[in-house]
Amino acid sequence: MSQSPSLAVTRHPPIRDQIAAILRNAIVNLDFTPGQVLVERDLCERTGASRPSVREALRQLEAEGLVESRNGRGTIVRVLTPREVDDLYEVRAQLEGFATRLFSTRATPDQRRKLHEALTELERATTSGADRSPRILAAQNIFYGTLFEGAGNPLLEQVIQGLQVRVAQLRATTLTAPGRAEQSYREFVQIVDAVDAGDEAEAERVAVEHVRNAARVMSDVVAAGPAEG
Amino acid sequence: MSQSPSLAVTRHPPIRDQIAAILRNAIVNLDFTPGQVLVERDLCERTGASRPSVREALRQLEAEGLVESRNGRGTIVRVLTPREVDDLYEVRAQLEGFATRLFSTRATPDQRRKLHEALTELERATTSGADRSPRILAAQNIFYGTLFEGAGNPLLEQVIQGLQVRVAQLRATTLTAPGRAEQSYREFVQIVDAVDAGDEAEAERVAVEHVRNAARVMSDVVAAGPAEG
């Protein structure tokens, strides 16, 4: 074990990855709005990195589908057409349903316990005060994370999380629909109930239904007002 | 078409993309073997591009899961563990089954016709002479391409093709199993039959089964002899 004494634990994550993480976060949080041009020198100044590093990060995000490179005219935050949003939700429904099914058969007791904890926090968040959206989103993320991890297929988890990131910009919107947060919470309860009952078919069904409902709400919201105030 | 006379058609696809395509191709064709170190300067010389461009291409391939960056020790062609191969096939089965279902309900007459043509070529390839593997693989690619495109969900298509690329290195191996090519062809026929009959459930089922069979063969081959001669 010539391994050095675990001191240098975090051996500098590459700068490009740090930048990618920062930008990913900014896009998801709508600090950068869809369609916005990402000027490289700008990003350099903000992050303190050089252009090569920034560009490598952008290539990574491009492959993830978060940004789009317009040949010669720079990189912009990806704008999703309604059609693409539908496609995204369709794939999500399928994969998240599948993951939920796998969870119900493969998850360890520990993972099942964590799922319950996540559900509890989700309830608290949903019944909390005025500006509850961020807390609900955070709780949902933990719930989803636990669910997908417990499916026992890291690749599946990675693919799904990739899709989740791409719709993350929209999730906040969905929650603004009146009653959606409560409805959503009820659906999460259904998922956990089915999982607890060991009914994998039902677990998959409700998970699929959950995504479809979200898609429906999303369509309605978008149809009502495409732009934000 | 007001397309200009195909003179300035190719508005320079970015060099980084060309390199990414070259490397992707080389990896899929096993010109670069899994685990092989991709030395940047080497790639520069071979492609005539500069290091920044090569590195951007590598970042792209990394996000696609084809290569892996080992912090400080360079980039290598991704090596798949048996476990990861299983995971890959599990997700493929689910998604390709879904795509096949969608094809059977959404595909245009034209796309259905193309699928039949692809099947015909696949038959010819399968019953062709000694070195038929490349031809079979090419025919399969066309068949798959048609199938996934006809599912009418570009995102789904893109995700599946991403997975396909990641197992492409292994597909040649699968075909070496005695009788697998013929078995595989029969499964493709089943898929087309189900699609023709408009039986979406059956179409999904046989497509899933097809991937599972491929996975099984793959496991056997890998178990028999992990390295190639």
Place this chain on the structure above:
DNA sequence: CCCGAACAATCTGTCAGACAGTCTTGAAGG
């Protein structure tokens, strides 16, 4: 006063060169 063209300011795509830090390798020494 509105419209189109020449012009200037930007910005991207790409390259060359450089340098510290880290790994690997091979040689020297126990």
Place this chain on the structure above:
DNA sequence: CCTTCAAGACTGTCTGACAGATTGTTCGGG
């Protein structure tokens, strides 16, 4: 034969640079 140390090889990253493309602007004409 195994351990230790120094040379060489690469990566990760930065600076500086430059041609070409795009965009916004200004200026003259209708």
